[in-house]
Amino acid sequence: MKTIATLGPEHSPSWQAAVQYDGEAEIRPYPHVKALLDAFAARETEYAVLPVYNTREGEKKQYFRFFDQIKSGYWVGNIILSSNLSLGVFDENETVAGLRILVGKREVFNQCEEFIDNQLPGITEVSVQDVSQAIAEIRESGQVKGRAVVDSAETLTAHGLRIIEREVAPHNRTRYAVLGHELAPATGYDATTLITEPLDDRVGILVDILNEFSRRGINIVDMRTENDIKSQKLRIYLEAEGHVGSERMASAIAHIESRVIQQQGMIRLLGSFPRVDMRTKYIKSFGFIGTGAMSRWFADRLASEGYEVMLTGRTTTLRPEQMIERVDVVVVCVPISVTSATVRQYGPLLAPGKALILLAGESEETIKSALEATQEEVEVMLVHNLWGPQAATMKDKNAIVVRTSRSGMFCSEFEAFLYKHGADIFHDSPSKHDLLMGVGQKLPTMISVALAMTLNENHITSEDIASHCTLTSLYPILAMSRVHSQNPRTYAEIMSTSGDSRKIVSDFAKNLERVIRMADAATINGLCSLIDENAQHLTETFLQARMRQAKAVDEVLGRML
Numbered sequence: 001m002k003t004i005a006t007l008g009p010e011h012s013p014s015w016q017a018a019v020q021y022d023g024e025a026e027i028r029p030y031p032h033v034k035a036l037l038d039a040f041a042a043r044e045t046e047y048a049v050l051p052v053y054n055t056r057e058g059e060k061k062q063y064f065r066f067f068d069q070i071k072s073g074y075w076v077g078n079i080i081l082s083s084n085l086s087l088g089v090f091d092e093n094e095t096v097a098g099l100r101i102l103v104g105k106r107e108v109f110n111q112c113e114e115f116i117d118n119q120l121p122g123i124t125e126v127s128v129q130d131v132s133q134a135i136a137e138i139r140e141s142g143q144v145k146g147r148a149v150v151d152s153a154e155t156l157t158a159h160g161l162r163i164i165e166r167e168v169a170p171h172n173r174t175r176y177a178v179l180g181h182e183l184a185p186a187t188g189y190d191a192t193t194l195i196t197e198p199l200d201d202r203v204g205i206l207v208d209i210l211n212e213f214s215r216r217g218i219n220i221v222d223m224r225t226e227n228d229i230k231s232q233k234l235r236i237y238l239e240a241e242g243h244v245g246s247e248r249m250a251s252a253i254a255h256i257e258s259r260v261i262q263q264q265g266m267i268r269l270l271g272s273f274p275r276v277d278m279r280t281k282y283i284k285s286f287g288f289i290g291t292g293a294m295s296r297w298f299a300d301r302l303a304s305e306g307y308e309v310m311l312t313g314r315t316t317t318l319r320p321e322q323m324i325e326r327v328d329v330v331v332v333c334v335p336i337s338v339t340s341a342t343v344r345q346y347g348p349l350l351a352p353g354k355a356l357i358l359l360a361g362e363s364e365e366t367i368k369s370a371l372e373a374t375q376e377e378v379e380v381m382l383v384h385n386l387w388g389p390q391a392a393t394m395k396d397k398n399a400i401v402v403r404t405s406r407s408g409m410f411c412s413e414f415e416a417f418l419y420k421h422g423a424d425i426f427h428d429s430p431s432k433h434d435l436l437m438g439v440g441q442k443l444p445t446m447i448s449v450a451l452a453m454t455l456n457e458n459h460i461t462s463e464d465i466a467s468h469c470t471l472t473s474l475y476p477i478l479a480m481s482r483v484h485s486q487n488p489r490t491y492a493e494i495m496s497t498s499g500d501s502r503k504i505v506s507d508f509a510k511n512l513e514r515v516i517r518m519a520d521a522a523t524i525n526g527l528c529s530l531i532d533e534n535a536q537h538l539t540e541t542f543l544q545a546r547m548r549q550a551k552a553v554d555e556v557l558g559r560m561l
């Protein structure tokens with residue numbers, strides 16, 4: 001049988017947390033943290049459960065002192081308990097206005113601080129260790145008038161007190177750490193906690209440490225810093241998403257130690273454990289239609305956010321029809337040219353209250369189909385991620401979000417997922433998206449394809465281009481190379497999209513013809529005026545900023561010339 005050490009007495013909140021962790025285990029209550037940790041370190045119990053954080057009080061104890069007390073073992077799990085703190089009185093006729101003395105535990109007073117300040121200003125607080133004993137003593141003394149006890153509603157009722165106020169500290173939740181002797185295995189939805197030793201002064205050390213996580217796309221959920229009492233040097237506590245056994249997390253920690261801090265033994269791993277969500281999520285499951293590269297990319301990341309994810313396609317055993325019944329959010333991620341037809345086929349199967357998210361590079365036609373094919377109560381939103389499936393993370397990459405009048409809570413949660421992973425989100429209307437993607441994607445793709453055709457027709461080799469390209473002509477060559485080294489279907493689909501992007505391409509073709517005519521006629525002054533007019537429209541501020549950027553790129557890429 002499992003043995004768990006916790007803070008007593010029996011039925012205390014810590015004891016309840018231990019029961020919640022394992023109802024079958026033998027739970028041994030200890031009178032205080034030191035006794036509990038000593039017993040755990042001596043391996044008298046397999047696990048220890050103790051409070052670390054309360055949503056109203058903040059940390060239960062100073063984290064750093066707390067973890068220094070724990071000499072062995074790992075943080076392997078968490079329990080979250082909500083408590084409904086209430087105000088109980090002894091006397092039949094007692095009212096809040098008549099109260100003079102308030103009895104409760106010290107931490108409970110801290111959790112109710114707001115209520116006490118607002119409703120019971122100036123009341124005398126009597127802090128006790130054992131509420132049951134205090135209630136018995138008050139009863140015995142007969143001095144019940146004007147006295148109230150604050151504790152959980154269950155405790156007050158169990159002792160026969162009359163509750164005159166409920167939920168005096170709303171959103172009151174406590175996080176309990178479970179300690180074990182072995183590191184917890186990875187579950188796919190984990191977090192890791194670390195604490196540093198006092199660090200020597202070094203410019204940028206905090207930023208550099210955090211950067212090792214962000215450049216690997218690792219989200220940090222908690223960070224605390226403190227100056228060590230004796231040396232006054234900085235100490236850092238971090239909780240980050242991922243298991244210490246994963247390559248990403250292990251390499252972040254190794255780099256921090258060897259490259260940032262540059263001293264070994266400065267980081268103590270407290271543990272890895274299944275992630276706890278102190279935040280509220282509404283979506284439980286996502287189902288994809290389309291099993292291609294982009295579906296798999298998003299499915300992996302959603303699964304590591306703790307969502308249940310199902311992939312379906314034309315050949316999967318699980319049919320899209322069956323999946324749609326089972327999930328909260330349906331994601332359509334198929335080639336652009338078949339997106340509308342797919343939406344029309346499956347949209348009618350979505351029940352009210354669910355959401356349809358479209359991952360696609362065309363917006364107007366796709367959203368129109370989705371709004372028509374689904375019932376009024378189905379949420380609809382389109383996301384066009386401007387990165388491909390080779391990207392390691394979405395950090396600092398652009399994501400266009402096209403919300404509709406039917407984008408609700410589920411859509412916002414998906415958007416929050418993009419935001420959390422560092423995507424730069426831009427909101428467009430359907431036609432604005434299509435028009436701007438004409439410039440941002442379709443036209444450059446078409447130019448790239450036409451450029452490659454031209455090289456081919458003129459028998460120009462890659463060596464020829466490398467030896468004759470200028471700093472300016474390098475950009476289209478890079479774009480051409482990107483387009484020709486990825487999935488051709490992706491770019492064929494992009495070039496074939498309908499909507500306002502077509503206008504961009506036809507306007508470009510007209511303008512190109514005009515420029516060719518002027519150039520062939522050697523209309524130098526006319527061409528100069530054209531460039532001047534363009535520059536005015538582009539604005540000096542924009543041009544200067546982009547020119548600076550181009551020069552920075554020259555520093556790196558110019559070497560290729």
Ligand SMILES: NC(=O)C1=CN([C@@H]2O[C@H](COP(=O)(O)OP(=O)(O)OC[C@H]3O[C@@H](n4cnc5c(N)ncnc54)[C@H](O)[C@@H]3O)[C@@H](O)[C@H]2O)C=CC1
Nearest residue numbers: 290291292293294295333334335336338360361385387388
């Ligand atoms: N690949 C990329 O770089 C990016 C793609 N996207 C978007 O993601 C979506 C999907 O693209 P990828 O995953 O890259 O494509 P993909 O070609 O890798 O996968 C497409 C999936 O759709 C399925 N499919 C093809 N024709 C179908 C049909 N008639 N009915 C049902 N399913 C069909 C295929 O079997 C495959 O599972 C597209 O809308 C694209 O615009 C967005 C940004 C980047």
Ligand SMILES: O=C(O)C(=O)Cc1ccc(O)cc1
Nearest residue numbers: 361385386387388482490494
């Ligand atoms: O074009 C690129 O280089 C990409 O990074 C991939 C890409 C392909 C298709 C899209 O709709 C958006 C981005």
